[in-house]
Amino acid sequence: MYAHKSVAVREGVEPEPWPPQEFAEEEPRALLDRTYTALRAEFAVRAPRVPAAAWYGPDRTVGFWIRRMAQETVVHRIDAELSAGQPVAPVPDDLAVDGIDELLKVFVAHSVAEWGDCFTGVLAGSPGRTFLVRTDAAAWRARTGPGLFEVTDGAGEGTADVTVSGPAPAVPRWPWNREGADGAAGVTVEGAPEAVEELRRCVVIATQ
Template identity: 65%
Template sequence: MEPSRFLACLADDFARLRAVAPTDLTSAVPSCPGWSVADLTRHVGEVYLHKTLAIRDGAEPEPWPPAELAAEEPLALLDRAYAALLAEFATHDPKDTAGSWYEPGQTVGFWIRRMAQETVIHRIDAELGVGVPVAPIPDDLAVDGVDELLRVFVEYSVAEWADFFTEILADSPGWTYTLRADEQAWSVRTGPGLFSVTDGATDAADVTVTGPPAALLRWVWGRELPGEPSGVTVQGSPEAVAQLRRCIVTAT
């Protein structure tokens, strides 16, 4: 996806989040245990400001968030932070340098992509929190979101911060997974200290997860409601599925 496409998706999903959140800021968010919609709104605002500074200053600010943000009304913070983020994007080329925890992605373009994906997931959280239907997710954004989660979050995290995954992967017999969304497929292989992702399906995978792009995105991010049809079919070892889930949760 091109940066312009990510920015268009970001604008659409921010508008949906901004329209949904005020309907019930006190409601609990089932996909983010312990958070209200107000907490979710504040979090998104803090994330936008954090990335604005990462671009402006060339390094991610630490510690974060600053204490003074806690006194700001969540919706006001969200609006201010979104405006600042867009202004920072507008003054840079996507290839410009920016601070990032992801070593291969030290660019503004990395944050344009990341903020588009951050926003679509959190507008789903807001929709689930206030109890309104989840708006459609474009196929291209959903496919990219699955790819980002598997490669940027999980594969990279296992390689860079292996200690966090030692217990999860130590006894892995070397499971294989195929995740498929329409014409796009990913193969995942796990083992002690290993989480590798390649394009395409694996023959005779231990676990196969298939579904439309939007449904698969929600599945990998755990944005489903218990008891509701997800549109995703999971076949294979429950133990292997649980390991995949634990890797994702730890990485995200």
């Protein structure tokens, strides 16, 4: 996870092939510690606006990877807590809000725009739906249709086919399917099952 990003930041290219064979010969925890330290060192000597290789065309900078790694670390921290049967530690509101924003815009909307064929099975037959994702700190409105997934900031006007709402730290766990034994952890999902499934399938494809 960390080593790949270090190469993208340091050398400005996506490393190929990946992963290197020598990684298989290193003890996993030592590998994690070593590559995490190396990535932090790369971030420390580069400003966020410095160019870096990235799969997200609108933002190929070091700042993109700082954001991405912060969000990825949160999700995998929750994975570890759920796997160990431990309570999920709170996620700061600002980090949680940014995580929802990144998921909807950087992952789903960008993926549908760039790799629309991957979503044909989900969106080709879409009647055109509206999704409202709302926390106590921010809101987003997404609109779908054949080959379409558009996201705008704010709750907008009118009703939505699906509304996902709850505390900011809890809402990102629902689309990432990290709900755990406590269910949706305070998240309320309202809408027809087929409409909810459309949103879920778009997220799954975009984040594979």
